[in-house]
Amino acid sequence: MKIPEINTVCFIGAGTMGCANAITAGLAGYKINIYDLSSASIESVPIRFKEIGDYIVQQGICPQAMVDYVVSQIEVTSDLTAATAQADLVSESVYESLTVKREVHGQLDKVCPARTIITTNTSTFMVSDIEDVVTASRGGLFAALHSHLGSVLIDIVGGPRTTQNTVDILERYVLSLNGMPLVLKKENPGYVLNAMLGPVLGTAMLMRQANVANIEDIDRAWMSQGDITIGPFGLMDLFGLNVIHDSWQHPKSTPEYRENKPKIMALIMPYIESGELGGKAGKGFYTYPNPAYAQQGFNESNASDLERNLALLSSALINGAVVLAANEIATPEIIDNAWKVSMVTPQGPFELLQRMGGEAYLKRLDTQLAGGWFGTELTLPVKAYIKQYYL
Numbered sequence: 001m002k003i004p005e006i007n008t009v010c011f012i013g014a015g016t017m018g019c020a021n022a023i024t025a026g027l028a029g030y031k032i033n034i035y036d037l038s039s040a041s042i043e044s045v046p047i048r049f050k051e052i053g054d055y056i057v058q059q060g061i062c063p064q065a066m067v068d069y070v071v072s073q074i075e076v077t078s079d080l081t082a083a084t085a086q087a088d089l090v091s092e093s094v095y096e097s098l099t100v101k102r103e104v105h106g107q108l109d110k111v112c113p114a115r116t117i118i119t120t121n122t123s124t125f126m127v128s129d130i131e132d133v134v135t136a137s138r139g140g141l142f143a144a145l146h147s148h149l150g151s152v153l154i155d156i157v158g159g160p161r162t163t164q165n166t167v168d169i170l171e172r173y174v175l176s177l178n179g180m181p182l183v184l185k186k187e188n189p190g191y192v193l194n195a196m197l198g199p200v201l202g203t204a205m206l207m208r209q210a211n212v213a214n215i216e217d218i219d220r221a222w223m224s225q226g227d228i229t230i231g232p233f234g235l236m237d238l239f240g241l242n243v244i245h246d247s248w249q250h251p252k253s254t255p256e257y258r259e260n261k262p263k264i265m266a267l268i269m270p271y272i273e274s275g276e277l278g279g280k281a282g283k284g285f286y287t288y289p290n291p292a293y294a295q296q297g298f299n300e301s302n303a304s305d306l307e308r309n310l311a312l313l314s315s316a317l318i319n320g321a322v323v324l325a326a327n328e329i330a331t332p333e334i335i336d337n338a339w340k341v342s343m344v345t346p347q348g349p350f351e352l353l354q355r356m357g358g359e360a361y362l363k364r365l366d367t368q369l370a371g372g373w374f375g376t377e378l379t380l381p382v383k384a385y386i387k388q389y390y391l
Helices: 016-027 039-043 045-058 064-073 080-084 098-111 127-133 164-176 193-209 215-223 232-239 241-247 255-273 306-326 332-343 349-356 358-370 376-389
Strands: 008-012 031-035 075-077 089-092 117-120 142-147 153-158 180-183
Touching: 008 016, 008 080, 016 031, 016 045, 016 064, 016 142, 031 064, 031 080, 039 045, 045 064, 075 080, 080 098, 089 098, 098 117, 098 127, 117 164, 127 142, 142 164, 153 164, 153 332, 164 180, 180 332, 193 215, 193 232, 193 255, 193 306, 193 332, 215 232, 215 306, 232 241, 241 255, 255 376, 306 332, 306 349, 306 358, 306 376, 332 349, 349 358, 358 376
Parallel strands: 008 031, 008 089, 031 075, 089 117, 117 142, 153 180
Antiparallel strands: 142 153
């Protein structure tokens, strides 16, 4: 059911994320406009609508007739002024370039009504990287509203000028979509989910690049945790290897980033150059439409060093989660819930840590550190937090 503060929602960017979010909001009863500057993107909207609609119907979320009606009511245009004229909320999902996003939000500030809440769906940049391009009066109405494709989890992050009222409205808007709002206490690169998932994917790629294990055995190790149906390499194929590549193009000031980026690029660039970008391209780390990891018996095959591989991957997850809690981005309970809901896994990182015990985890981490898997700068706050709360 709609909330009273919002009637019309405008989605900037007619890609998969914009179209998926548009249908979701339309199903909740909101009037929807989609804007894109590219005529090619606009022409592809019906195809995206069908793909997304088919998935929604297959998941039993709603009947086909309802999806068809919602899609028929969505207005798609290349006229930014017309698209935003009645907007109470704008959600931007354009190309992950800081220059592009800043330019777009500067334009949005000028054309949107004074009441309009403007949000960015970026998974790479922080609100404070963008929000200074909008006026003082708009600053309180500017925030991040970040969706995870295929998940009910939606991050809400305020910036330096965002008002609590804006955050409250966005939280109720997400609830009206039957989504799970995750309101961060403060800004954080990668928000919550990506701040944990990124290290897991990065560790998987480093393991493969170092010939510690093959792709299948790394995924088998991850999938050995209960009813998990996809591993790190399968996930990267799902996201698109170009997306993984682009995520490593934003420099970080850490020694781990400087050391690991060349190794990651050495692994991923041959796929990029050959156009093997993952599931939608028909080939990535796996071959589609019937990837090996989805075949019956895949997880039953004998995997070499399964326990060691799982230990490295789960340590990457736990370390990322602990850093979030130590930096007071979110509580352990919220972090665990975000991970379980988004990744459809039986346990969150803090539950894994609790089950293992702080002392045992620190011993394992020291062994992995000695093997060169995690950097000292990263693990110092992890060790301090675990000593404080788990010993």
